[in-house]
Amino acid sequence: MIKKLMFFSIPLDFIKPGERLEFDLYVNSSTLEGRERYYRILKHGQELTAEFFDIHIKKHSHLYVPEQQRKKYLNSVTSSLRDTSTKVEVLKSIAIDHMIHVFEGGDRSETILSHIERSKEVVDSIVDLIQHQSMKDLYATLSELGFHDCYTYDHSINVCMYSIIFYKFLKPQASKFELTTAGLSGLLHDLGKLRVSNKILNNVGVLNEWDFAVIKKHPEYGAELLTNCDCESISSEMLNEIQKVIMEHHENINGTGYPKKLKGEEISFLSKMVAIIDFFDAVTTKRSYHEPLNVKDALSLMHKSVGKKIDKVIFNEFRRSIFVLSDGKQDISVGDDFDPCRPYAELPIVKIPVQKTSISLRTGEAIKEVDPRKKAS
Ligand SMILES: [Fe+2]
Ligand SMILES: [Fe+2]
Known part of the structure; x- marks a missing residue:
């Protein structure tokens, strides 16, 4: 045949x-x-x-x-580019085209299988081309780029790229296998959304209980799509890690997330890492429907969720990787029910009473400010 x-x-x-x-x-x-x-x-x-x-x-x-020639195309296009931000821009536009195929190609198992195998090739090339970039530069480039109509495509590629660079930051000697696993986990973390209707996914208004319950199914849908996925080019070890990220990226560190209410060490390392990147991208990327936060405000806001939604140690490393020299607004937070995988008409920012603390950029710890009047007495 x-x-x-x-x-x-x-x-x-x-x-x-x-x-x-x-x-x-x-x-x-x-x-x-x-x-x-x-x-x-x-x-x-x-x-x-x-x-x-x-x-x-x-x-x-x-x-x-x-x-079959996608990899050759990616390499030849990007090798001709010297400027790294153009390289990221080009890679992102190529990857968006790929994600459209993944999400709009239906969920028949053979189709998914071939898309996953191609996704690995795309991520392999992205690893080769961006792994030596800094988080700070990647953030600067991604925050400057325009956005695609469909939040999920744009967001998945951002999470993929951040995952590769952040993993490399955490482990400078990481193998290609590890970096590709991190990148592919980021790219596919919301794969289950292909089973959720666009009407629900693009609804930036208030979701009714039923719609929200459907959105909350996407980790399980995604993991299910990879079950029995016998990919030649992806080892079972890699597949297993990716599947965990798909399933666990909405679990909260304190056990209040979904779908299984896992907590702490029950959640895989990559899942905790992707959850932080997922959160960061949701609040910092330009969308058609809401203004993004700058990186300082985003990190201050995310800090309020440490120990509740996100892991403290990994978050402190994340702050270090982006390296900002001053703190952002201290009085903003998002509610505990904030869901980074949902589009919002406006970021659901909650103003909190100003606390006389600041965050140490070195350790990520809160530093209590001494009231000068008390100090004098
Ligand atoms: Fe998600
Ligand atoms: Fe997401």
Whole structure:
């Protein structure tokens, strides 16, 4: 049986005349959705002359590359870029295209399986290309980028990238296997949302009890999608770690999360790490529906959830990795029911009475400020 070739679309921006491409270029001659007819216009290794570019390439709004050549495409596009923030931007746009396929391709097990295997290739390339970046630079780039209409795609890729860099910060000698596991866990942590309707997912208003109960099912849905997933390229050890993150990223450190109300050490390390990144991205990334917090305010706000939602030791390391020199607003918090995987019309920020404490940037501990009048007496 001839295996049907699958394709992904690429923007014209990265195709320059005068180059020899490492991948084949195809166009789609059909205008009917679901009846695509791809034909090859350029074979890899052939020179892309200026004349060929003008006559055959420029007129197409989309070009296509076979799925099997995705890694070659990613590497060749990003290796030509020197500026790391452009690299992140390009990688993110390519990864968004991939996530659209994952989330909109349906949940048949063969489809999921092939998407997961391709996700690993995407994450492998992301690891190669960004692992030496700093958290601070990654934050700066991601916070500058525009946002995609669908929160989940944008957010999943951000969480993936932060997970890779933060893991590398925590463990500078981490292997490629560990970094890919961290990145893939971040990319797929909300996979279960593909079983939740967009109407519920994009509802920034008040969710009724039933809708919220459906959203709360996404960790279990996601873990279920990976059960019996016999991926050739992903070991059972890696799959097991990813599945735990999918299942546990909404567990709170004090046992009040969902779905199993796990607490403390019952929650895997990667799940606790992704939960912090999930939280951070939800409050710092630009969305169409709410203004983000700056990094200092976000860290101050998150600090109020230490020991309740998030792990203290990992959070302190997270603060250190982003390295900000002063504290943000001390009087903001989010309610205990804040859910980073939900879109909000406005961040549900709660003003709390000003406490005369500040947070040590070195240790993350609260420092009590001495009242100068008492000191004098
Ligand atoms: Fe989630
Ligand atoms: Fe999330």
